[in-house]
């Protein structure tokens with residue numbers, strides 16, 4: 001579906017461009033930014049039909065719970081509104097509340113940089129809270145049921161050390177202990193990745209401008225690792241090519257904690273080069 005969409009977008013671009021201009025598929029230069037400003041203070045304005053802003057809402061309420069996603073005007077970094085996320089504690093249902101931007105293509109070899117500002121309005125233990133997921137769904141073998149949309153995530157580890165979690169691509173978590181995530185204040189996060197399915201990848205994380213992670217290593221699914229992992233259960237898994245990340249989610253992409261969490265997000269930017 002997503003690949004069809006991308007193909008459709010490419011074809012639209014072809015039709016509208018000067019016919020003499022050829023599209024270089026290796027050239028990646030994409031920027032998306034959103035400060036959650038609207039004209040009518042309606043959340044739906046963030047999700048226009050042309051997908052020029054956000055493309056989806058993901059909200060999974062815990063049993064008897066009621067998560068919330070809305071525009072906020074009192075806790076704002078810039079402009080007159082931010083995005084408010086309220087994700088209740090998980091019970092037998094994993095609680096989620098986030099928004100998604102899809103429809104881009106960040107292939108292996110490109111650099112993707114996600115900048116976002118978070119305000120976590122809580123002093124509760126938020127270990128294992130997930131703030132950003134970067135994913136490919138088109139890379140999943142269509143003949144193996146339940147597409148897991150593999151990718152990497154920003155996850156809070158113990159003592160508020162934001163970390164790069166790679167479990168969905170069969171990798172270890174890249175942890176740091178340089179900066180504990182401040183609470184009840186705006187925090188600038190920059191996550192920069194030179195994308196690779198092997199050890200040539202580069203993983204960087206900055207908190208309020210301070211580099212807290214700079215470590216080489218894979219940050220995309222690796223065909224050999226997936227093949228070997230599924231082979232343990234007798235499943236023939238073929239990672240699909242071309243390999244590219246195509247969507248990211250931001251918010252409480254999962255709140256596995258025992259506490260309700262309220263957070264705010266403002267001025268999000270995605271750059272692919």
Ligand SMILES: [Ca+2]
Nearest residue numbers: 035078079081
């Ligand atoms: Ca704003």
